[in-house]
Amino acid sequence: MKHTLTAHELTKLLISRDVSSEELTRAVYEHIGKTDKQIGAYITLTKDTAIEQAKEADKRIKEKRGVAPLTGIPIAIKDNMCVKDVLCTCASKMLNDFVPPYNATVINKLRENGLVFLGKTNMDEFAMGSSTETSCFKITRNPWDTNAIPGGSSGGSAAAVASDQAILSIGSDTGGSIRQPASHCGIVGMKPTYGRVSRYGLVAFASSLDQIGPLTKDVWDCAALLEVISGYDPLDSTSLRMDSPDYMSFLNKDIKNIKIGVPKEYFIEGIDKDVELAVKGAIKKLEKLGAIIEEVSLPHTEYAVATYYIIAPAEASANLARYDGVKYGYRAKGEGVDNDLLGMYENTRKEGFGAEVKRRIMLGTHTLSSGYYDAYYLKAQKVRTLIKQDFDKAFKKFDILVTPTSPTPAFKIGEKTDDPLQMYLSDIFTIPTNLAGLPAISLPCGLNKNGLPMGLQLIGDYFDEGKILQVAHAFEQSTDFHRSKAI
Amino acid sequence: MNYEPVIGLEVHVQLSTKTKIFCGCSTNFGASPNTQTCPVCLGLPGVLPVLNKDVVQRAIETALATNCNVVERCIFHRKNYFYPDLPKGYQISQYDMPLGENGWIQIKLDGKVKKIRITRVHMEEDAGKLIHSENSEDLRSRVDLNRAGVPLLEIVSEPDISSPEEAYQYLVSLKQILEYLEISDCNMEEGSLRCDANISIRSVGESGLGTKAELKNMNSFKGVQKALEYEIIRQEKLLGKGEKVVQETRLWNTDLNRTESMRSKEEAHDYRYFPEPDLVNIIVDKEWVSKTRRSLPELPQARRDRLKNEYGLSDYDVEVLTMDKRVADYFEECSKYFPNCKMIANWITGDVLAVSKDRKISINDLNVSPKQLGELLGLIENGTISGKIAKDVFQDMVCTGKDAKQVVSEKGLVQLSDERELVSIIDKIIKQNPKPVNDFRSGKQNALGFLVGQIMKETKGKANPQVVNRILKSKLS
Numbered sequence: 014m015k016h017t018l019t020a021h022e023l024t025k026l027l028i029s030r031d032v033s034s035e036e037l038t039r040a041v042y043e044h045i046g047k048t049d050k051q052i053g054a055y056i057t058l059t060k061d062t063a064i065e066q067a068k069e070a071d072k073r074i075k076e077k078r079g080v081a082p083l084t085g086i087p088i089a090i091k092d093n094m095c096v097k098d099v100l101c102t103c104a105s106k107m108l109n110d111f112v113p114p115y116n117a118t119v120i121n122k123l124r125e126n127g128l129v130f131l132g133k134t135n136m137d138e139f140a141m142g143s144s145t146e147t148s149c150f151k152i153t154r155n156p157w158d159t160n161a162i163p164g165g166s167s168g169g170s171a172a173a174v175a176s177d178q179a180i181l182s183i184g185s186d187t188g189g190s191i192r193q194p195a196s197h198c199g200i201v202g203m204k205p206t207y208g209r210v211s212r213y214g215l216v217a218f219a220s221s222l223d224q225i226g227p228l229t230k231d232v233w234d235c236a237a238l239l240e241v242i243s244g245y246d247p248l249d250s251t252s253l254r255m256d257s258p259d260y261m262s263f264l265n266k267d268i269k270n271i272k273i274g275v276p277k278e279y280f281i282e283g284i285d286k287d288v289e290l291a292v293k294g295a296i297k298k299l300e301k302l303g304a305i306i307e308e309v310s311l312p313h314t315e316y317a318v319a320t321y322y323i324i325a326p327a328e329a330s331a332n333l334a335r336y337d338g339v340k341y342g343y344r345a346k347g348e349g350v351d352n353d354l355l356g357m358y359e360n361t362r363k364e365g366f367g368a369e370v371k372r373r374i375m376l377g378t379h380t381l382s383s384g385y386y387d388a389y390y391l392k393a394q395k396v397r398t399l400i401k402q403d404f405d406k407a408f409k410k411f412d413i414l415v416t417p418t419s420p421t422p423a424f425k426i427g428e429k430t431d432d433p434l435q436m437y438l439s440d441i442f443t444i445p446t447n448l449a450g451l452p453a454i455s456l457p458c459g460l461n462k463n464g465l466p467m468g469l470q471l472i473g474d475y476f477d478e479g480k481i482l483q484v485a486h487a488f489e490q491s492t493d494f495h496r497s498k499a500i
Numbered sequence: 501m502n503y504e505p506v507i508g509l510e511v512h513v514q515l516s517t518k519t520k521i522f523c524g525c526s527t528n529f530g531a532s533p534n535t536q537t538c539p540v541c542l543g544l545p546g547v548l549p550v551l552n553k554d555v556v557q558r559a560i561e562t563a564l565a566t567n568c569n570v571v572e573r574c575i576f577h578r579k580n581y582f583y584p585d586l587p588k589g590y591q592i593s594q595y596d597m598p599l600g601e602n603g604w605i606q607i608k609l610d611g612k613v614k615k616i617r618i619t620r621v622h623m624e625e626d627a628g629k630l631i632h633s634e635n636s637e638d639l640r641s642r643v644d645l646n647r648a649g650v651p652l653l654e655i656v657s658e659p660d661i662s663s664p665e666e667a668y669q670y671l672v673s674l675k676q677i678l679e680y681l682e683i684s685d686c687n688m689e690e691g692s693l694r695c696d697a698n699i700s701i702r703s704v705g706e707s708g709l710g711t712k713a714e715l716k717n718m719n720s721f722k723g724v725q726k727a728l729e730y731e732i733i734r735q736e737k738l739l740g741k742g743e744k745v746v747q748e749t750r751l752w753n754t755d756l757n758r759t760e761s762m763r764s765k766e767e768a769h770d771y772r773y774f775p776e777p778d779l780v781n782i783i784v785d786k787e788w789v790s791k792t793r794r795s796l797p798e799l800p801q802a803r804r805d806r807l808k809n810e811y812g813l814s815d816y817d818v819e820v821l822t823m824d825k826r827v828a829d830y831f832e833e834c835s836k837y838f839p840n841c842k843m844i845a846n847w848i849t850g851d852v853l854a855v856s857k858d859r860k861i862s863i864n865d866l867n868v869s870p871k872q873l874g875e876l877l878g879l880i881e882n883g884t885i886s887g888k889i890a891k892d893v894f895q896d897m898v899c900t901g902k903d904a905k906q907v908v909s910e911k912g913l914v915q916l917s918d919e920r921e922l923v924s925i926i927d928k929i930i931k932q933n934p935k936p937v938n939d940f941r942s943g944k945q946n947a948l949g950f951l952v953g954q955i956m957k958e959t960k961g962k963a964n965p966q967v968v969n970r971i972l973k974s975k976l977s
Contacts, residue, residue, distance in 0.1 A: 095546045108545065115539045117546060216545040220777035249548050250779050328777055331578050334589020335543045339643065352639075358582055381580070381772035390774060 016041045016177045017498070020086045020234040023180060027074055027085045034067040034074070034085030037180075038129050041087050045131070045178045053153045054163075054173040056092045057100050058132035063087065066129045073127055082237050082261075084127030089179035091170045092133035093140055094225070095214040096120050099130075103216050104148035105138045107336045107343045107365035117214020118246045119183065119225055126241045131179055134169030138367045139333065140190055140218040142166050143439045146430055147369040154426070155197060156499035157465055161423040164194030170228050171198040175499045181238050182228045187218050188321055189419070189443025191226045192455035196418035196468025199457045199497060201235045201485070202228045204443075206476050207450035208253040210239075211246030217332040219325035220251075222447040231495045232456060232486040236260040239478060255476065263483040269303030271484060274411035278314035279442055285421040287461035292417045295458040295469045295488065299415065302487055309411060311403040316396050317445040318437060323380050323393035324448070330377030336365060372433065401449045408474040413484050416442050418455040418468035442470060452478045456485050457494035466497070503701040503739065505732050506709055507661035508619075509724075511674060513653050513684045514626065514692040515558050520649035521625050522549030522592065527651075529690055533631070533644035541649035543587030548778050551576075555623055555651040556599070556782060558683045560792045562653055563600025563621045565677050565799055570789050574599050576623075576776040581769055584643050585628040593654075595773045598622035599784070605677065606801065607669040616670050617658035626650040647691075653683075659698065659709070664728035671695060671721045672823075676800045680825045688720055695724050700745065701735045710735075711745040715759055718752045727752040731759050803828055811835065817845040820853070827853070830863050830870050837874025840881065847877065851891060855898055867901035868894070876904035884908065885915050889961055917964040919971065922955075925963070926971050929954045940976055948972065 015023065015037050026032040042060055049055055070085035090096060093103045095113035097120075102108045116124070123130070137147040145153045145168025153168045155161040156176035163172040167184025171194035174182050184191040186204035195202025203226045210225040217223060227238035243257040275296060280289060300306045338344035338361030345360030366374070380389035407414060419439055429436040446453045451472055458469035469488070473481040489495050520527055523540035540547045563570050577595035600621035607614050628645035655674065661667050675686045675693065686693045695718060700710035713731060718724045730752075735745050750759040798806070800822055807818045807828065822828045827848065834844050852873065856863050868876075876894060879885050885893060885908055896907045908914060916922060929951060930937055940947035948969075955968050 093546075095544075101545065103545070111545065113539075113544065113546065115544070115547075213548050214546045217778075248550060250550055251548075251777075327774060330772075331580055331588075331590050331774070334580060334582065335545070335587060337582060337584075337589060339584045340542065340587060341544070354584065378772065381774055383770050383772070386772075386774070 016044045016180070018180070019230045020083055020180050020237060023086060024082060028080070030074065034070040034087075034129060035064060037085070038063050038067040038087050038131075041131060041177075041179065048176055049178060051154060051159060052156055052172050052176050052178065053151045054134055054169045054176065054178055055089070055132045056102055056104065056135050056150055056169070059099055059130055060132075063129050063131055066124075066127075070127045070129060079127065081126040081241070083181070083241055085129065086180050087129040087131045088123060089131045089134045089170055089173040089182035090120070091136055091167050091182070091184045093136060093185060093216040093218075094120060094183070095216070096130065096133070099133065101133065101216065102150070103139045104136045104150055105366065105370070106149045109149070109343065111342050113214075115214065118211035118248060119242045120214060122242050122244070123183075128181075128241070131173075134167070134173055134182060136169055137166035137190075138370050139216070139329070140166040140185055140187055140223075141329070141369050141373055143189070143193060143436050144424070144426075144429065145169060145194070146426065147367055149367055152426060155423045155465075157199060158423065158463070160425055161465065162197070162426055162428075164197035164419070164423060166190040166194075167202075167228065168194045171195055171200060171202065174198070174200050174228050174230060180230070181234060183225055183238070183242065184228050185215055185218075185223055185225050186443075186447065187222045187224075187325060188447050189440040191228060192443050192453060192468065192470060193419050193440060195228055195455045196470075197423035197466065199460075199466030199494075199499060200228055200230055201232055201454065201456045201495070202226065203235050203239060203454040203478070203481070204446065204452060205239060205243060205478055206253070206452045207447075208251050209243045209257070209452070209476070209478065211244075211249040211252050213246055213248040217328075219328040220332060221328060222321075222325055224447075232482060232489045233264060235454070236264055236482045236486075239482075253476070258479050260479060260482055263479040264486045265490075266483050266487070267303060268299070268484050268487045271304045271413065271480070272411045273299055273304045273306050273484070274309035274407055274414045275306060276309050276311045276314065276407070276414055276416060278311050279416040283420060284417065285461070288417050288419070288421060288467050291459035291461070291467045292415070292469055296415055298491060299484070299488060302491060304484070307411070309407050309414065311400075311407060311445070313396065313399045313403050314445055317400055317448060318441055320393045320396045320400065320448060321440075321444045322376065322437060323389050324397065326373040326377030327381050327390050328377070330374045330381065333366075333370070333374055337361060338365070369433070397448050400445055404445075404449045404451060404472075412474070412477075412480055414472040416470045416472065418442060418470040422461045422463075422465035422467050446472050451475060452481055454481050454485050456489060457497070458492075459494055460497060466494075501740070502704045503732075503736050504662060504704050505664075505699055505701050505728070506659045506712075507664075507667050507728060508659035508698045509657045509661065509667060509670060510696045510698070511655045511671070512694040513655065513678055513686065515555060515651040515653060516682075516684050516692075517552060517554045517558065517651055519552055519554075521552050521555050521623070521651035522649055525649065529692070531646055533642070534646060536646040537648070541587070542645055543589075543648075549592060549776075551779060551782070552651065556784070557792065558651075558681070559599050559621060559623045559653055560784060560789060561681050561796060562655070562678065562683060563603065564789070564793055564796060565681055566600070566603040566605050566618045566621060566655065566674075568600030568603030568618055568621050570600050570784055571597065572784055572786075573597075574782050574784070576779050576782075577773045578776050580772045583627070584641070585630050585645075585648070587628065587645060587648055591625060591627065592776055592779070593624035594622035599782070605670070605673055607666060607673045609666055609669050614666070616660045616666075619656040619658050620654075622654050624652050624654060626652050664725040664732070667697065667728055668721050668725040671724060673800070675721075676823065676825075680797055680799050680803070682797070695721075697724060697728060699728055699731050699735075701732060701739070711747050713745065713747070713759070714749045716749060716751055716762075719754065723752060723754060726757060727759055730757065734759065807831075811841040811845075813841065813845050817842075817849060820849045821845060824863070827863050833870035834874045837871050838877045838881075840877065843877055843881075844873070847873065851894055855895070866898060868897045872897060872903055879904055879908060883915060883917060883964065885913055886961070886965055889913050889915065913962060915964045916959050916962045917967050919967065922963060922967055922971055925955060925958055926968065926975060929958065930975060937976065948976075
């Protein structure tokens with residue numbers, strides 16, 4: 014049952030050498046072998062190299078050389094981060110044979126700390142989606158209810174941790190893609206401040222919004238993993254030139270007199286009753302723990318989704334232009350294609366991309382077109398500034414803002430695939446923080462009447478992941494929600 | 501009706517930085533295809549650009565040298581279009597916030613000086629290159645991405661140019677400035693300098709602009725001039741017939757000496773520019789600008805003024821010597837070893853540049869250093885050799901790399917100035933040529949030239965011409 018433990022529980026066993034990383038890794042793979050047929054969390058498993066990495070970690074621990082807090086812990090990687098010599102598909106036919114010749118910066122950091130790579134997890138194609146249903150390979154099922162989606166786009170990473178098929182995982186969050194699946198799968202997921210974690214090697218969806226972050230079983234693990242992956246990277250010009258604080262030092266602290274704002278715009282018509290009750294209960298709990306709770310207004314919240322769906326597709330339309338069949342990845346073949354450049358481009362992109370990706374490329378191409386740029390892209394950037402200013406104002410008064418992560422618990426597979434707008438609205442509470450570049454966490458705050466988990470979102474000021482972890486840990490330690498298991 | 505052309509030029513120049521603009525790959529020209537690449541310039545999924553500060557430095561230098569205003573904050577944009585030589589599907593370029601704006605350079609044509617305004621100087625990355633197979637059995641095109649990510653500056657002029665000759669002079673002056681800054685090889689054949697031209701014509705006296713054509717594919721300055729000349733006539737003919745000029749891109753066909761319309765499909769671009777989210781603002785503070793301004797090398801105009809004043813050279817000499825910075829450097833170096841600057845200038849603008857042009861090599865690659873040239877001129881000045889012999893000695897030096905003194909002594913070229921020896925030779929020639937002697941005495945001056953020639957022939961050119969002339973004249977009078 015080793016694989017069901019948290020990283021901090023396992024770290025103790027690894028250091029005391031009651032458990033070896035190799036044993037642990039093998040146990041996780043054994044469990045994956047039993048459950049992943051049903052869950053579908055992984056696209057690629059890298060068992061051979063994982064066992065090698067585990068042996069190396071055991072050697073480090075035995076020789077007490079270069080041992081870090083997470084050395085020897087098996088981790089799953091979302092399939093949009095480059096690991097040298099390992100398939101990186103972004104769940105797209107376009108990249109179904111792409112093997113990167115280099116490591117993402119986060120991958121190097123994880124390896125330096127001796128973590129063990131289990132494999133690459135399923136996701137929405139190019140991270141575009143909120144249910145992992147746009148993957149070209151397969152759907153991933155929610156471990157709490159296999160008829161429900163796990164959320165997305167980091168659905169594979171969330172489902173892997175929730176089903177004990179990984180101890181930890183990393184995902185990427187452009188509009189909620191870590192927090193929303195964490196919420197739906199009953200685990201902890203954090204999107205750090207934009208620039209806190211290097212994006213080098215993360216296959217870009219929307220460059221000004223993308224951020225890598227941890228998905229974990231509890232807050233302690235989240236803090237530990239964030240500490241490993243964050244920090245300045247000269248290969249990413251948007252990376253923050255500041256040292257990361259010692260995140261662990263924020264744990265096990267009380268939250269007396271911490272000022273928490275409750276944005277009224279996040280408790281709107283259409284929000285699921287159970288979610289609203291659970292979040293309001295959580296807010297009461299925070300108050301009981303000594304926090305000062307007050308309502309706050311973020312007046313431009315209602316424009317966030319519209320703004321996001323201008324900016325993200327615009328950037329995506331350029332970021333995905335490199336998939337043209339010329340250098341790597343999928344290339345269409347056949348009559349009218351082999352000897353015609355334009356035909357090759359058109360068919361490659363028609364056949365290589367799925368419907369949602371094409372929808373967003375078209376949206377972005379349109380909003381950037383001459384004659385439309387000012388009305389869409391430029392306007393959206395202005396609204397983005399207003400949304401940022403809402404938060405700036407709020408954080409003059411408050412330390413943390415608390416909201417639901419998602420307006421509903423996990424919905425049924427297929428429920429929203431024909432209605433993109435409904436699908437987009439499931440990120441309504443997570444998108445504003447991406448637009449502002451702020452850090453935010455989702456952590457479990459209860460189960461609904463059908464036994465599905467719901468998430469609480471805590472938003473912090475820029476660079477203030479520490480305070481988020483402090484409040485999150487205090488909340489978690491005073492509740493049992495994180496102890497509930499999917500299976 | 502009389503028409504006048506309105507011309508603006510867009511020059512792209514490759515910067516000779518060691519590494520590319522957004523990654524650490526080498527910028528060397530001529531390496532095997534795709535050997536100077538990395539995940540970043542290949543545009544692999546997940547990579548990010550990091551700006552090479554040296555590129556900004558050189559862009560600031562160029563902006564200052566072309567009298568531009570260097571803006572304090574500028575950004576990069578993405579320029580979106582599909583082409584196999586463009587690995588990311590967009591080019592990182594500058595758009596409405598370029599690094600330098602509102603400059604000018606001076607050109608000189610028929611003795612008249614004119615200012616051509618510079619609209620902007622901006623930074624961008626170069627694309628790769630397509631290599632089309634010439635084998636009819638294998639009609640494939642291959643992509644070489646060595647050039648992808650090589651830094652470029654785009655320098656755009658205002659439409660202040662009013663003739664193909666002015667366009668040519670503008671390019672010469674601009675190239676000169678860039679060479680003095682040592683920021684580029686400016687080699688049009690290797691593509692390190694490229695020029696597109698916008699041209700329209702209008703009735704003389706009119707102030708509005710006509711419909712322009714954009715000319716591309718010229719691979720020399722003369723080509724630019726010729727393409728513009730062709731285009732003026734083409735547009736005049738159209739307007740003369742009452743037809744309209746179509747706004748389009750036209751390619752210069754070097755073989756047929758004409759411009760040809762590009763298929764409109766290929767040029768129907770909407771580049772969908774938007775700010776590059778992977779790069780941050782470029783902040784060029786005042787201190788950076790003033791530090792760069794202080795460290796700018798001497799520019800062509802300043803050098804011309806100085807050479808004229810300091811060395812007392814003629815306008816013509818100064819013009820020729822400063823055309824290429826290396827020639828001016830050569831001149832000044834040589835003047836350290838030989839005091840007669842006019843004579844150095846004559847030699848450089850004559851024999852030295854002739855050889856360098858002949859051999860198609862730069863003055864620095866001649867086998868003759870400035871010091872060696874100075875020594876050669878010293879041998880003329882002190883009478884060791886004649887100016888005529890010196891020309892042969894110079895050719896010898898170019899071939900062998902030997903010093904002047906060594907060539908002169910090895911070949912026994914020391915000038916014959918000994919009067920007793922010369923007298924006996926002159927007597928011999930007078931005796932052998934009674935007719936020219938008589939001709940001279942009866943007043944035919946050119947007979948003297950013949951006799952001097954015979955004496956030079958007898959001495960294999962070594963006789964000191966001044967001494968020969970003096971003795972001969974006194975013998976015959």
